[in-house]
Amino acid sequence: MSKQRHLTVLGATGTIGVNTLDVVARHPEKFKIVALTANCQVEKLYRQCLQFEPEYAVMLNPDSAGELRHRLRQSGRGTEVLSGVEALEQVAALPQVDSVMAAIVGAAGLRPALAAAQSGKRVLLANKETLVMSGALFMDAVRRHGAELLPIDSEHNAIFQSLPRNFSSDLSENGVRRILLTASGGPFRTVPLSDLENVTPQQACAHPNWVMGKKISVDSATMMNKGLEVIEAHWLFNTAPEQIEVVIHPQSVIHSMVEYADGSVLAQLGNPDMRTPIAYALSYPERIDAGVTPLDLFKIARLDFEKPDFQRFPCLNLAYQALRRGGTAPAVLNAANEVAVAAFLEEKIPFKAIPAIIEKVLADITTRAAESLPDVLSADESARRAAQSMVEAL
Ligand SMILES: NC(=O)c1ccc[n+]([C@@H]2O[C@H](COP(=O)([O-])OP(=O)(O)OC[C@H]3O[C@@H](n4cnc5c(N)ncnc54)[C@H](OP(=O)(O)O)[C@@H]3O)[C@@H](O)[C@H]2O)c1
Missing domain, CATH: 1.10.1740.10 (RNA polymerase sigma factor, region 2, helix turn helix motif)
Structure with missing residues (x-):
């Protein structure tokens, strides 16, 4: 049996964090939670601390940290509660931790994710903003400190699964021609262009296939999410912008594809459930039960593909432009x-x-x-x- 992995979950109270803890709870013999972090959701982090009994809990907000500390003490728990950005970096770099789930949303996730890379951890990277903001620096830190980088974004995880196991970060050396990055097209793929002026946050957050945090849901509605993922793919797989093609695939069953020089296209399929890429990365290279409903191809019946509409989704173009710049x-x-x-x-x-x-x-x-x-x-x-x-x- 593989050794038990000791984990820090950054952004434990978010969608990715909760899905991570769901997978962890299914395999207590394989994973031990050392640290959990959040921004300000005290009640949720408190419950997670009761269930997983981590050594450390960090809340960015000091008042929230104070409240959590008080409640955990009252419940007789020994979890040490810290606060602030430095504490997030500290728990990402603890010597007793070997894997760090980087699932804070936005630019706030950069420094703790970088701290994990600089400490040579296995970094399970959900926070795509880290690579978008500082791709060269982050990849350099991974190489120099012997960290292991496993992508959590379902598309990049699918690409990772479809590349050769010992991919050398040189596409042509591995016979790869292109990466086909699939996108659902979000909730506004077919809404008349004239109606986009008046759409509400609630409509933008109602993603047809995925349940996600609010920021990434709006990013999916503008397709900036796909733009950020193009930049992420560039850094993860050393891919030129013209080797990454975005393919609209409304069913979100194929999570991305790799096209090889001999004409083969390898894809990873599955129900749209983030527990699949999370479980894959948590226990890589072993495969474990993620609690995900098996794919029923007869129920899905068809898979559709379209070219993205750059007029409808100008954010996608802006991301390609920023990558080229x-x-x-x-x-x-x-x-x-x-x-x-x-x-x-x-x-x-x-x-x-x-x-x-x-x-x-x-x-x-x-x-x-x-x-x-x-x-x-x-x-x-x-x-x-x-x-x-x-x-x-x-
Ligand atoms: N959701 C998905 O399906 C999905 C898929 C692929 C990639 N991702 C990426 O994964 C990351 C997390 O997404 P999510 O959907 O899980 O987000 P989310 O549900 O909004 O959760 C964000 C997490 O980060 C914490 N947080 C927010 N601001 C913070 C700050 N300034 N400092 C420290 N912690 C902070 C939140 O704590 P509180 O709860 O206390 O606010 C929460 O734990 C994003 O980068 C997203 O692009 C998500």
């Missing part, structure tokens, strides 16, 4: 997107203002080489400021 441009794209999405969720701006704000921020901000974390963080900050002032001007 390079340096800090993807970090600028990501920051402007986070600000615009948050403003849309707060009903401060209409849906169609999201790509407009990102495009203007990308045009206005001078980007440069992303050679250090301060380069990336300062691009992130300037883009946030610029996007925020556009939100306020609307």
Whole structure:
């Protein structure tokens, strides 16, 4: 039997975090939770602490951490409760931890994920923003510190599964011609273009196939999510932008494909349930039960494919542009997107203002080489400021 894995789950109270703990709970002999983290959801993290009895719990928010500490003490639990960004980095780098699930949403996930890579952990990367913002730095940290990087995004996990086991990060050496990145097209794939002006956050978050956090749900509705995934694929698999083709596949059954030089196309299929890629990465290379309903091909009956409509989804184009521009441009794209999405969720701006704000921020901000974390963080900050002032001007 393989050794028990000792885990930190960053973003334990989110959709990915909860799915991770669901898989972990099915295999107590295989996984031990050392640390759990959240931002401010005290009740949820408290319940998770009662169930998994971690050594550490971290809440970004100090008041939330204080409340959690008090409640855990009252329940007679020995979990040490910490707060702040440094504590998130600390529990990602603990010597007794061998695997870190990086599932904080947004740019906030970058520093803890980087800390895990710099400590040579097996990093289960759900936080795609880490690679979008600092792909070169992060991949360099993985290589230099002997970390192991396993993608959690269902598409990248599917690509990883469809590549040769010892993929050397050189596509042509491995006979790979292209990566076909599938996308559901989100809730607005067929909505008349003129109606997009008035769509609400609730409609944007009602994804046809996946249950996800609010930010990634809006990203799916604008298809920025796919744009971020194109950038993520570029870094994970050392792929040029023109070797990544986005394919709309509304059923979300094929999670992505790899096209080889001999004409073979290998795909990974499954029901749209994040527990599959999570379980795969948690126990890699072993396969374990994830609690996922088996795929019923007779019930699905058909699989459809379409080309993406770049007019309907300008965010996809903006992401390709930022990737080609390079340096800090993807970090600028990501920051402007986070600000615009948050403003849309707060009903401060209409849906169609999201790509407009990102495009203007990308045009206005001078980007440069992303050679250090301060380069990336300062691009992130300037883009946030610029996007925020556009939100306020609307
Ligand atoms: N959901 C999916 O199916 C899916 C699929 C592929 C990739 N991903 C990626 O996985 C990541 C997580 O997505 P999600 O859908 O699980 O998000 P989510 O449901 O919104 O959960 C986010 C988690 O991050 C924590 N968090 C939020 N802001 C934080 C901050 N500033 N500092 C520290 N922790 C913070 C939250 O804590 P609180 O609960 O206390 O706020 C929560 O635990 C994202 O990068 C997303 O793109 C998600």
